Amino acid sequence: MGKLLEVKDLRVSFHTYAGEVKAVRGVSFELNEGETLAIVGESGCGKSITSKSILRLIPSPPGDIKKESQILYKDKDILKMNEKELRMLRGGEISMIFQDPMTSLNPTMKIGKQIAENLIVHRGMNKKEAIKEAVKMLQMVGIPNAQERVNQYPHQFSGGMRQRVMIAIALACNPKILIADEPTTALDVTIQAQIMDLMKELQNNLGTAIILITHDLGVVASIAHRIQVMYAGMVVERGTTDEIFYNPKHPYTWALLKSVPRLETKHKDTLYSIKGTPPDLLKPPVGCPFASRCEYCMEICKEQMPKPTKISDTQEVSCFLLHPNAPKVEPPQGIGGKL
Amino acid sequence: MMNENLIEVKNLKKYFKISKHDILKAVDNVSFNIRKGETLGLVGESGCGKTTCGRTVLGLYEATDGEILFKGKDISKLRGNEKKEFTKNAQIIFQDPYASLDARMTVGDIIAEGIDIHNLHTGKERTEKIYELLSLVGLNKEHASRFPHEFSGGQRQRIGIARALAVEPEFIVCDEPISALDVSIQAQVVNLLINLQRNLGLTYLFIAHDLSMVKHISDRVGVMYLGNLVELASSGVLYDKPLHPYTQALLSAIPIPDPDVSRTRKRIMLEGEVPSPINPKPGCRFAPRCKYAKPICKEVDPVLKEVEKDHFVSCHLY
Numbered sequence: 001m002g003k004l005l006e007v008k009d010l011r012v013s014f015h016t017y018a019g020e021v022k023a024v025r026g027v028s029f030e031l032n033e034g035e036t037l038a039i040v041g042e043s044g045c046g047k048s049i050t051s052k053s054i055l056r057l058i059p060s061p062p063g064d065i066k067k068e069s070q071i072l073y074k075d076k077d078i079l080k081m082n083e084k085e086l087r088m089l090r091g092g093e094i095s096m097i098f099q100d101p102m103t104s105l106n107p108t109m110k111i112g113k114q115i116a117e118n119l120i121v122h123r124g125m126n127k128k129e130a131i132k133e134a135v136k137m138l139q140m141v142g143i144p145n146a147q148e149r150v151n152q153y154p155h156q157f158s159g160g161m162r163q164r165v166m167i168a169i170a171l172a173c174n175p176k177i178l179i180a181d182e183p184t185t186a187l188d189v190t191i192q193a194q195i196m197d198l199m200k201e202l203q204n205n206l207g208t209a210i211i212l213i214t215h216d217l218g219v220v221a222s223i224a225h226r227i228q229v230m231y232a233g234m235v236v237e238r239g240t241t242d243e244i245f246y247n248p249k250h251p252y253t254w255a256l257l258k259s260v261p262r263l264e265t266k267h268k269d270t271l272y273s274i275k276g277t278p279p280d281l282l283k284p285p286v287g288c289p290f291a292s293r294c295e296y297c298m299e300i301c302k303e304q305m306p307k308p309t310k311i312s313d314t315q316e317v318s319c320f321l322l323h324p325n326a327p328k329v330e331p332p333q334g335i336g337g338k339l
Numbered sequence: 340m341m342n343e344n345l346i347e348v349k350n351l352k353k354y355f356k357i358s359k360h361d362i363l364k365a366v367d368n369v370s371f372n373i374r375k376g377e378t379l380g381l382v383g384e385s386g387c388g389k390t391t392c393g394r395t396v397l398g399l400y401e402a403t404d405g406e407i408l409f410k411g412k413d414i415s416k417l418r419g420n421e422k423k424e425f426t427k428n429a430q431i432i433f434q435d436p437y438a439s440l441d442a443r444m445t446v447g448d449i450i451a452e453g454i455d456i457h458n459l460h461t462g463k464e465r466t467e468k469i470y471e472l473l474s475l476v477g478l479n480k481e482h483a484s485r486f487p488h489e490f491s492g493g494q495r496q497r498i499g500i501a502r503a504l505a506v507e508p509e510f511i512v513c514d515e516p517i518s519a520l521d522v523s524i525q526a527q528v529v530n531l532l533i534n535l536q537r538n539l540g541l542t543y544l545f546i547a548h549d550l551s552m553v554k555h556i557s558d559r560v561g562v563m564y565l566g567n568l569v570e571l572a573s574s575g576v577l578y579d580k581p582l583h584p585y586t587q588a589l590l591s592a593i594p595i596p597d598p599d600v601s602r603t604r605k606r607i608m609l610e611g612e613v614p615s616p617i618n619p620k621p622g623c624r625f626a627p628r629c630k631y632a633k634p635i636c637k638e639v640d641p642v643l644k645e646v647e648k649d650h651f652v653s654c655h656l657y
Binding site for chain 1 (some may be wrong): 492521522523524526530548551552589595596597600608611612
């Protein structure tokens with residue numbers, strides 16, 4: 001699998017009245033062809049900002065992508081592209097589906113036209129061909145009566161169906177990368193399962209690489225190849241899905257895994273919860289951002305940011321517990337290992 | 340004590356007339372009871388009527404038909420002091436902690452609004468009570484003079500809980516209290532709700548669509564589909580041995596945070612979507628999507644019957 005996208009030292013800030021909010025603070029990662037990378041973290045950890053930066057969707061001002069950042073798509077820096085190149089990139093090479101299918105479709109345009117728009121711009125089709133192709137796309141994402149449905153408006157679709165339409169629009173031009181920003185958060189469990197299956201199936205057929213952004217570890221278990229855990233604008237741990245679930249090393253990953261109630265947990269047992277709240281990114285802490293909420297916090301954690309430690313070829317963790325001089329700490333019961 | 344019913348809901352119906360000929364049957368013939376000190380979970384997809392059900396039980400909506408008994412008294416017939424007593428005893432925690440707090444009131448005044456209305460405490464006593472409530476939900480005294488925008492989602496939900504507790508209720512409807520919160524914060528709020536129940540002997544109606552969280556907090560769980568209660572059982576039994584085909588499908592769609600399990604398990608895929616609750620057809624509401632559907636399912640409404648002890652299901656298969 002070849003490297004498709006490379007993000008190097010991405011730093012994004014927002015200039016507000018209160019000061020500079022450092023939303024993303026030095027994120028680097030790669031995306032290979034045909035794989036699914038999940039970015040997991042709580043709200044405000046910078047996962048959406050990271051993905052929006054890839055398409056240059058951060059409004060500036062107040063947003064500000066720092067000069068040292070690089071986002072290479074097929075060895076070309078997206079951050080240095082001009083408007084015309086960007087227009088070809090967005091929707092053509094890289095496309096995005098958003099969290100809220102209720103507000104991300106245009107309510108005054110027919111569904112077919114919204115899909116066709118993309119095809120006309122990027123593939124140079126005429127209107128008639130584009131509408132025909134739109135019908136095919138709707139069938140592909142599992143919308144019954146596609147022939148009739150192309151002439152309907154978004155309000156005539158349910159939430160799950162609208163998300164399918166969003167996926168159809170995003171995939172219309174056969175992009176290399178699909179960024180899905182919490183695609184199922186607004187949907188019910190049964191619909192969520194349908195949409196996840198659909199994305200998996202389409203990936204198998206089309207070979208699209210997916211960046212899946214979510215806060216729910218349960219959702220990514222079945223679909224992601226690799227997982228990257230973010231906290232306070234930084235990547236704290238990354239690895240293959242099995243590594244993150246069965247051999248997590250960072251206390252924040254432990255906490256995330258543990259705070260989801262499993263169906264086996266005893267009734268009304270106290271759930272593991274992380275004390276406190278994430279740090280204020282107006283004044284990000286000097287040391288490890290998780291230090292103030294971490295049970296295993298040592299003196300050094302408050303003073304220095306830990307460097308990433310390699311566990312295997314694919315797993316990398318930023319935590320001082322992995323330092324040879326640090327005390328050996330076992331993950332809490334029920335975390336790691338097969339269930 | 341556990342067997343005493345605090346709330347009894349009998350054949351509750353709540354219809355909304357949306358035009359001359361169209362009736363939206365949000366809650367249709369639902370019966371259940373809630374015992375003193377227990378948590379009854381109510382799950383279902385959006386639009387299944389679970390929130391309407393919760394609000395009607397509190398008297399926020401007037402029931403179209405059926406009875407709601409609180410401590411044996413029909414709440415629609417309460418007047419004057421009795422009605423005031425009921426509104427003090429039954430409280431609600433709302434889903435959206437951003438929309439349910441008045442942005443122009445201080446946290447102290449938000450919490451004390453119920454206290455003022457019911458004339459429970461005044462002056463210094465009132466201030467003391469606010470401080471006590473704040474510490475009960477894990478906030479500080481200093482927070483009383485601040486405004487809602489200064490708080491995070493989890494903290495706001497704590498303020499909402501403090502407000503509900505201010506009038507010392509016996510019964511609280513928790514309407515998706517954790518859906519808008521992050522995973523790590525959800526656990527904090529659920530732990531708080533469980534502790535409060537233990538210490539204060541509260542009774543909850545816990546409405547949610549997150550099935551694993553509902554299992555965790557509830558003693559018994561009811562599953563709703565399109566205005567009907569399709570299954571009701573203790574939470575252990577319901578999750579281990581679901582009987583209704585819809586419950587089975589719903590449970591099999593829960594994401595499992597374990598890659599090996601979630602890659603290999605079989606899911607029961609539901610065809611199509613939830614039909615509209617406007618002018619529903621006769622027969623079982625789930626019949627069009629049910630793979631076990633028989634001719635009778637499309638003609639006769641199934642009734643909720645006790646299949647095993649304390650396990651109720653509304654399906655022609657049983």
